[in-house]
Amino acid sequence: xxxxxxxxxxxxxxxxxxxCQSYPARYVAVQRDLEYGRPEGKVLDLDIYLPKHATNRLPxxxxxxxxSWKSGSRYxxxxxxxxxxxxxxxxxxxxxxxxxxxxAQLYDCKGAIRWLRANANRFNLDPEHVAVFGASAGGHxxxxxxxxxxxxELEGDVGGNLDQSSRVQAVCAFYPPTDLDxxxxxxxxxxxxxxxxxxxxxxxxxxxxxKAAKAxxxxxxxxxxxxxxxxxxxxxxxxxxxxxxxxxxALLKAGVESTLYIVPNKGHAIGAPREAHQQITAFFNRHxxxxxx
Numbered sequence: 565x566x567x568x569x570x571x572x573x574x575x576x577x578x579x580x581x582x583x584c585q586s587y588p589a590r591y592v593a594v595q596r597d598l599e600y601g602r603p604e605g606k607v608l609d610l611d612i613y614l615p616k617h618a619t620n621r622l623p624x625x626x627x628x629x630x631x632s633w634k635s636g637s638r639y640x641x642x643x644x645x646x647x648x649x650x651x652x653x654x655x656x657x658x659x660x661x662x663x664x665x666x667x668a669q670l671y672d673c674k675g676a677i678r679w680l681r682a683n684a685n686r687f688n689l690d691p692e693h694v695a696v697f698g699a700s701a702g703g704h705x706x707x708x709x710x711x712x713x714x715x716x717e718l719e720g721d722v723g724g725n726l727d728q729s730s731r732v733q734a735v736c737a738f739y740p741p742t743d744l745d746x747x748x749x750x751x752x753x754x755x756x757x758x759x760x761x762x763x764x765x766x767x768x769x770x771x772x773x774x775k776a777a778k779a780x781x782x783x784x785x786x787x788x789x790x791x792x793x794x795x796x797x798x799x800x801x802x803x804x805x806x807x808x809x810x811x812x813x814a815l816l817k818a819g820v821e822s823t824l825y826i827v828p829n830k831g832h833a834i835g836a837p838r839e840a841h842q843q844i845t846a847f848f849n850r851h852x853x854x855x856x857x
Contacts, residue, residue, distance in 0.1 A: 676686070680694070689714075704742070708784070736848075739833070
């Protein structure tokens, strides 16, 4: 993307905050309701937004929605309009915690990545350049994808295609929970099996600290992890900004590329300010399109 198109990321980040799904139908074609898996009879679909008349293999950005693991949908997709600039944008659904506890959500996301690679020729995708982008609960799942490419117990078999890799080449995570044990400090909530964390883990946090560790990206960081771009508001009272700081510092310590942008005086579920959009543009251009800094 050249300078005349540099504003697309700013618009993207505004749209993420506003929940807008607008995309230019003149330039973008969409294929909806593509089934990528059916775990325990639950149909899981994804939508693919493709630039019309593209001739090159398309790098892929996968959108993972938020919603505290209990709500949200693959539609509307706030990234859909990016397809006009030579990206394939994929919006996936995954099982929510009332359908199944963790790690079902991660199994689903990885199954979608494997399905996309298995179907790369069908949609003219570049299977060597795949990124995930998630916010809140979606940011948590994106961070786990980026840190667990070789963790067999977190791979699952959703959708099959086990000959394909679920590894990604870049991760963008907005305000992600990264240590589920330290996310909840209220004693009553830690004891409750019906809290959001309790429902995600299949039992109270207090009695499932091993599962909380298993569901925490902080546990898995290794030097071969994908590069990260992390954004968080410093006034976030739902997922404290320390979660992104811990992740960023641990990635750097392991020798993994990581950028952390802290948005001053902002809470949870925010878009990014103008100052961040050039960084993210360069991040995706470098890791998905091979452009130099």
